[in-house]
Amino acid sequence: MINVNDARSAPETGTRLPGPGDAFNSVENVIYSRRSVRFYEKNKQVPEYIVRRIIEAGRFAPSAGNGQPWKFIVVQDQKMIKEMEDDVIKKLKLVMRFAWYLGSWTKHKEWVAKFLMRFLPNMFHPVPFGAMRLIADGKLGLWHGAPTVLILLADKRSPGDPSLDTGIAGENMVLTAHSYGLGTCWVSFMTPLKMYAKWRKRLGIRYPYKLVTSIAIGYPRGVPDGNVSRETQAIDWFGENGTFKVVY
Numbered sequence: 001m002i003n004v005n006d007a008r009s010a011p012e013t014g015t016r017l018p019g020p021g022d023a024f025n026s027v028e029n030v031i032y033s034r035r036s037v038r039f040y041e042k043n044k045q046v047p048e049y050i051v052r053r054i055i056e057a058g059r060f061a062p063s064a065g066n067g068q069p070w071k072f073i074v075v076q077d078q079k080m081i082k083e084m085e086d087d088v089i090k091k092l093k094l095v096m097r098f099a100w101y102l103g104s105w106t107k108h109k110e111w112v113a114k115f116l117m118r119f120l121p122n123m124f125h126p127v128p129f130g131a132m133r134l135i136a137d138g139k140l141g142l143w144h145g146a147p148t149v150l151i152l153l154a155d156k157r158s159p160g161d162p163s164l165d166t167g168i169a170g171e172n173m174v175l176t177a178h179s180y181g182l183g184t185c186w187v188s189f190m191t192p193l194k195m196y197a198k199w200r201k202r203l204g205i206r207y208p209y210k211l212v213t214s215i216a217i218g219y220p221r222g223v224p225d226g227n228v229s230r231e232t233q234a235i236d237w238f239g240e241n242g243t244f245k246v247v248y
Contacts, residue, residue, distance in 0.1 A: 033227065034225070035224045038141070039224075040145050041220070041221055051217070054177050055150075057173055057175075058169035058172045058176075061169035062165075067155070067158035067159050069158030070169050071204070073152075074148065081149055084199070088192050089138070091192035093136045095132060142187060144185060150214060150215040151203060152169070152215070153205065153212060166212045166213075167212070170213065183216075185215070193211065235248065
């Protein structure tokens, strides 16, 4: 593993507070320029030592009570990735069929939609539901041809919120990969794998571990980096001396 106490392995990031209007430092540039990559160079695998460095960055993420609830699985076997993709597609097709039957069997389609949105709001939100349909129809890749898939499991026995802590570790890894010029994409559509006994056994998805998400990693095609506009959210700011304001 990487020796985090070795100054040579840690590039200078600056130790002073920036002033108004100062340029972004190297950490901020990595955060603001990162994009989700869905097009990767074919037949170009990420070296093992690079993957290990990426994972090491995840291992040093903060977690509740320093529980470190994560378990990381690296898959670079292309046949295995294809087999996982095929099995996920099978389950997503069943979901699409179920949704279609619900809509065709009842005249109360709006009620059914509201019911599903209420009890499964994340899964049946229009954005992921539309993506699931594209994946099931073979119009959208699952890991988009990435040569490396990193699967994240969480230990349910850990304090706090193990899934959240595992996600924090994943973000450390995503940002580190981007700092190396690699592309990444969070892929949680692969969670139907836990419905297969063979994948539960092969990936170790059994108590105390639960499947959380995965990350596609590879060399991006082209230069996808660049700032993407984000919606500005209101921030409630409780300041010193009892002041309050809303800032954007």
